[in-house]
Amino acid sequence: MFQIEREELKRLDERVFEYNGRFASFYIGATAFYGDSLDPSPECIRLLSKDNDELRKALTGIRRRGLSEFDRLVYDHLRSNLSAQRAYLNFYFLDKKPSVDEFIAKLLGNFSMDSLAESYDDNIEARLLVLEGRRGMLPLRSSDERVQHAVRETVPELLKQMTAHYAKLGLFPGELVEELFRAMHIRYDPEEGGSSWWKESYTLELAIKEFNVYQIRGRSRVNPSTGLINSTHEILGHTVRDLISEEMPRTLTGDNKNFFNLCSMQTIEGYAFLLERFGEDYVRNQESKLSLEVDARGLRKRSPLNQDESARGVLRISSQRLVEIRYLVKLYLSLKGEEQSNINEARVWRRFTGVDFARYRALPNLGSVTLEKQRDLPHRLSYWAGIQKVRDTIDRVKASHEDKSFFETPLFNAILSTGTWSWEVFGDWLRYAVAHKTEFEEHYALAVAGSKKRLVQHAGKNR
């Protein structure tokens, strides 16, 4: 039921999956995603375009009307996948250039830069940011040995407790908590990098600095709130989806090859973004346990995290997000050829936030817009466009359904987390899976069992 029936479509799904892998390598180089910039050769662009055209032609060769309901969803996903990549090649690398706004509309649907404001309650957050700037107590440097020790001593257990809590809320498959934490490799990044999840090696990469370690009267104290909130995004948003989507068609799995298909980012990141609020709730509700003291022998004592400290964790995330929005506006304007005008940026920014940022010393330096960063606009914009899109899609599907209570169940959450669907197909997928919820429940049980097996195997290899 949740597998491709038509043989031709199955083969095409495999081919698009391979193509996605090549496209991802190209995207990573062209945007200097991992730091190294590899400017693509004209030959590379030509081949990617040619293969994209061939795949789209092969797709139109399959009669959509003759397909099963699920196959039609996959068909639409493949179409969206290929046409988003084609639009990207056209816009950045070929002569057939649409305007910036046409390009964004093609890639993200009805998204305007103005809706960034709706995605984010800027006024409040901006004020909080200023408040944060007034706070003292500087954390120790990430490279400090005491910091490394404190983080390694506390973080794995904290993450496990938090994940078990999410399992109770029906947001994480409870059967997988133990296995995940046995199999998962937690890597601590002392540099500037943020949190990320790597499916192939079950690695959760965390930024040490987000676990704020302070030194008070010779003792190391950890305020993990920022790190925990960011880990919520990874664990609930990405880990769950990757674990339970393995049995889906190839282009719908969480494989890294699909990561830059450009059509699924809104769904995946938008949903992960929405789930961060559970991390904020968790941190606020755990104030009594979350301030930790560590000495050379390990974790010594838990003392209440005062309200200031938990607020600071949430604030730090808000300020990171705020910088990101501001930078996106700058990228957007630079693509429109208006980057020279600082006044223009300030005006747009003020319109979004209602706050005159020039007045605050906390205003970060955004750095210059490079060609590589311009090319990464679709990915970075997806997060913000995605929040609204995912929320609207869920609301629409819910509105057209009799049984509203189903939308609050763990099973509906599993539906939301299954497959890496294009934003254009996501709503149809939800409708389809909700309409076949008994069959989905069976499928989901198998997916969880399969995942458990793979986690156990991986943990065995680690030993």
Ligand SMILES: [Zn+2]
């Ligand atoms: Zn993410």
